[in-house]
Amino acid sequence: MNDRAKALESLAAKRWQVSLILSAAMMFIYFGFILLIAFNKPLLGSLVLPGLSLGILLGVLVIISAWVLIFIYVRWANNYYDNKVAKLIDK
Template sequence: MPADIQSIERNPKFRELVEARKLLGGSLTLLIIIIYFGFILLIAFDPKLLGTPISGVITLGIPVGLFVIVAAFVLTGIYVLRANATYDVLTKEIIEESK
C-alpha cells in the first residue's frame, strides 16, 4: 500500500491537482474573508451608513448583508463547478495511472 501512495504522490498530475486546489481554495477563502470581515468592520466603524434608509423601512444594511450571504453561496458554487469539471477528471486520471 505505501508504494501505491508514493507512486501517486510522485505523479505530476497529482502535484498539479494539489497546487490547483490550493490556489483556488485559498483565493476563494481569502475573498469570502475579505467580504465578511469588511461587512463586520463596516458595522463596527460606520453603523449609520448601514442604517441609511433606501426604501421605506429597508436600510442599506439589508442588501449588503444579503450580498455577504449570496457571495458565500456563489463562491462555493464556483469551487464545486471547478471541482467537477477539472479536479474530478484529474483524480480519475491519477487513479487510472496508478493501477
C-alpha cells in the same frame, strides 16, 4: 518521483491555490462588512427602500456571496479537479 506522483502533487497544489483564493475573497467580503458595521453605523442605517436598510441589504449580499463562492468551488472541482483525478486513476 514518477509522473503520476508529480501530476498528483501539482493537482493538490492547484486545489490549495483555488481554495485560498476563494477563502480570501470570502474573508474580504465578510470582514469588510464587519468593519463597515464597526466604523460606519449611520451609513448602514440609511434606507435604500422603505423598510430596507443598507445594512440588511449588504448582510443578504454577504450570504449570497458565500453561496456564489461555494458554487464556483463546486463547479471547479466537478469540472476540473475530479476529471484530472479520474484520468490519474485510469493511468
